[in-house]
Amino acid sequence: MQKVDRIYFDIDGVLKGTASPQEDIVALLRYCLDNYAGCIYWLTTHCRGGENHTDFALRGELPDDLVDELYSKVLPTNWEAMKTEAIDMDSDFVWFDDTLFESEKMILEQNYVLDGFFKMNPKDPDMAKKALDFLKGFRRETL
Ligand SMILES: [Mg+2]
Numbered sequence: 001m002q003k004v005d006r007i008y009f010d011i012d013g014v015l016k017g018t019a020s021p022q023e024d025i026v027a028l029l030r031y032c033l034d035n036y037a038g039c040i041y042w043l044t045t046h047c048r049g050g051e052n053h054t055d056f057a058l059r060g061e062l063p064d065d066l067v068d069e070l071y072s073k074v075l076p077t078n079w080e081a082m083k084t085e086a087i088d089m090d091s092d093f094v095w096f097d098d099t100l101f102e103s104e105k106m107i108l109e110q111n112y113v114l115d116g117f118f119k120m121n122p123k124d125p126d127m128a129k130k131a132l133d134f135l136k137g138f139r140r141e142t143l
Contacts, residue, residue: 001115004138006093007036008043008086009074011054013098013122016061020128026066028132033073035135040074043083043095052076082107089113096131098122 009015009032015025032040046057055071062070077086084107087093093116100108100117108114118134120127 001092002138003092004036004094004135005039006088006091007032007040007135008077008083008093008095008097009040010083010095010097010099010120011042011044011046011057014096014120015058018098018120018122018127019125021125022062024126024128024132026062028128028135029062029066029070031132031135033069037073038075041077041086042074043077043079043086043097047076048079050078084108087113087116092116094118094135096120 015029018025042052042054044054044057046053052071054074054076055067058067058070061067079086082101082104083095083097084104087095089111093113095116096118098120100119105114105117108117118131120131124130
């Protein structure tokens with residue numbers, strides 16, 4: 001993977017329920033919003049089956065104005081059984097999640113895109129920082 005053109009975010013264990021300090025999570029999200037506008041997608045049980053409850057899930061976890069901005073700018077996905085249904089396998093994506101089911105892992109492997117999965121360890125207090133460092137390693141393509 002040489003570049004990133006899509007970012008998928010889980011919520012539980014990634015943006016909430018994690019040992020990472022709030023300021024690091026905010027910094028990660030800020031970087032994504034500033035550098036990947038229009039290319040950030042929800043990939044969480046809080047947004048599936050045509051319903052988006054991500055604002056409800058994040059209210060109280062992050063500053064209200066950031067929750068509102070995320071709700072308006074992060075794009076919803078629609079999936080039913082496996083999160084991989086919502087992933088564009090032809091894109092250069094990063095998927096931040098604390099869980100990867102075996103069935104999902106198989107799909108990623110079959111599409112040769114397993115390297116797009118970035119495992120977030122909720123118990124690691126440096127996890128949000130590591131995710132940000134990872135993203136900063138990719139240069140945004142200039143047009
Ligand atoms: Mg999770």
